[in-house]
Amino acid sequence: ALALAYAGDHGRARTLTDDLGKRFPEDTIVQFNYLPTLRAKIAVSKGNASEAIENLRAAAQYELGQSTSSAYGWTALYPVFVRGEAYLATHQGNEAAAEFQKILDHRGIVLNEPIGALAHLQIGRAYALQGDTAKAKAAYQDFLTLWKDADPDIPILKEAKAEYAKLQ
Numbered sequence: 588a589l590a591l592a593y594a595g596d597h598g599r600a601r602t603l604t605d606d607l608g609k610r611f612p613e614d615t616i617v618q619f620n621y622l623p624t625l626r627a628k629i630a631v632s633k634g635n636a637s638e639a640i641e642n643l644r645a646a647a648q649y650e651l652g653q654s655t656s657s658a659y660g661w662t663a664l665y666p667v668f669v670r671g672e673a674y675l676a677t678h679q680g681n682e683a684a685a686e687f688q689k690i691l692d693h694r695g696i697v698l699n700e701p702i703g704a705l706a707h708l709q710i711g712r713a714y715a716l717q718g719d720t721a722k723a724k725a726a727y728q729d730f731l732t733l734w735k736d737a738d739p740d741i742p743i744l745k746e747a748k749a750e751y752a753k754l755q
Contacts, residue, residue: 588600588603589624589625589628592625595632603625604622604626607625608622615649616649619648619649622645623643623645623646623666624666624669626642627642627666627669631669631673636673636674639672639673639676640670640674643669643673649666651664651693663700665700667689667690668686668687668702668709671690671706671713674686679716680714687710690703704730704733704734705730707726707727707729711725711726711747714726724751727747727754728751
């Protein structure tokens with residue numbers, strides 16, 4: 588569902604999200620992490636960032652936690668990442684930077700999830716919104732260093748390089 592939401596397939600993402608909620612109505616991690624995050628990402632993708640921020644209120648008290656039902660879970664700060672995206676979409680640079688900083692401060696929770704690297708890019712965008720070019724450049728450089736050996740045709744990498752060039 589999360590991948591579908593990022594891909595813009597909102598209908599299928601919503602169907603899977605609704606099904607997850609129906610199948611696990613008493614599961615804490617589903618109700619207070621997965622569902623708010625999925626609903627928020629769908630909302631952000633559809634241009635409803637304020638709705639996304641509201642959806643994620645339910646996740647706030649659980650977002651730094653990990654499930655004990657599995658040694659690995661995708662809960663690794665995704666509510667924080669999506670909230671940061673929502674703040675970027677509403678041009679709230681300070682709030683967005685604070686969310687992405689949480690991810691950078693808790694790398695032991697994020698492990699090897701993609702949001703660990705993407706948080707560098709997103710915090711750079713947040714700093715750019717704030718008009719803090721020096722911090723923005725440093726964050727973009729951190730992201731580009733992490734992705735220095737990546738396929739140069741990856742769209743997010745192309746975007747990051749173009750945005751960084753505009754900061755120069």
